[in-house]
Amino acid sequence: MRHKRKGRFANIPEGQTSPLESAVHSRDGTTMDMVKEAIEHKQVRLAYQPVVSAKDTKKPVFYEGLIRVLDETGRVIPAKDFMGAVAHTDLGRQLDCLALELGLHTLGTQPTIRLSINMSGRSIGYSRWMNSFRRGLKRWPDIADRLILEISESSVNELPEIVADFMDDLQLQGVSFALDDYGAGKTSFRVFKDFYFDILKLDGQFTKNIHTDSENQIIAKSIAFLGNQFDIYTVAGRVETPKDAEVLRDLGFDCLQGFLFGSPSVTPPWKEKKKNKSAA
DSSP states (O other), X not given: OOOOOOOTTTTSOTTOOOHHHHHHHXXXXXXXXXXXXXXXXXXXXXXXXXXXXXXXXXXXXXXXXXXXXXXXXXXXEOGGGTHHHHTTSHHHHHHHHHHHHHHHHHHHHOTTOOEEEEEXXXXXXXXXXXXXXXHHHHXXXXXXXXXXXXXXXXXXXXXXXXXXXXXXXXXXTTOEEEEEEXXXXXXXXXXXXXXXXXXXXXXXXXXXXXXXXXXXXXXXHHHHHHHHHTTOEEEEOOOOSHHHHHHHHHHTOSEEESTTTOOOBSSOHHHHHHHHHHHO
């Protein structure tokens, strides 16, 4: 009979936390304080990353707007450093709202681009989010056709009916939807049948170094084929080398995203042009 392995903290009395748990709680508490401060002082930005055509990688098809907060020193903090601590809290909902508001403003002031914005399924019933959406469309009536909302596969699995109804309502207004992080968690083929996603983004674990991984090549090719059959645009993420880009293009992906084509930046090309004009 196999016995449970006793760790270093096995003898901690019931009701007390281990040093590791205390450290995690302390870190999360500090992170939440930082995010709260950033929201209160409007120190929130979008970092823009291009999503390019697989056939012409110099051509951005759209940009993804990724939420960032600034710490007390003004340093830009990426989402991976804070989203885990706040995703299931009201701060997470507020960040979704701010990301939407910043994204709608960008679309309204930059009429030549398409932009995707991430949101959690938990924000669907958050009144401020929908109010922000309606205000944005009232101010810029023509931007819905250039807005893409990215919803993670985990949100779809947790709230399938709510997400489906939400998508139906907003697609009637011209908004497109992308299924984000496909393959990152509990993956199901039902998303092809039960949801009408316009774009599917394959998780980076299946695309990074794909030129040396024959198994991931089989998986990625299958996803690209399914996307084509269901008339869904496919995006391969986390592309970092020309060899990976070539393989993914040959496997049938429509678009590519990753550091090879540009890292997320709070100073995108259109802001750079404005900055250079001002300097001149």
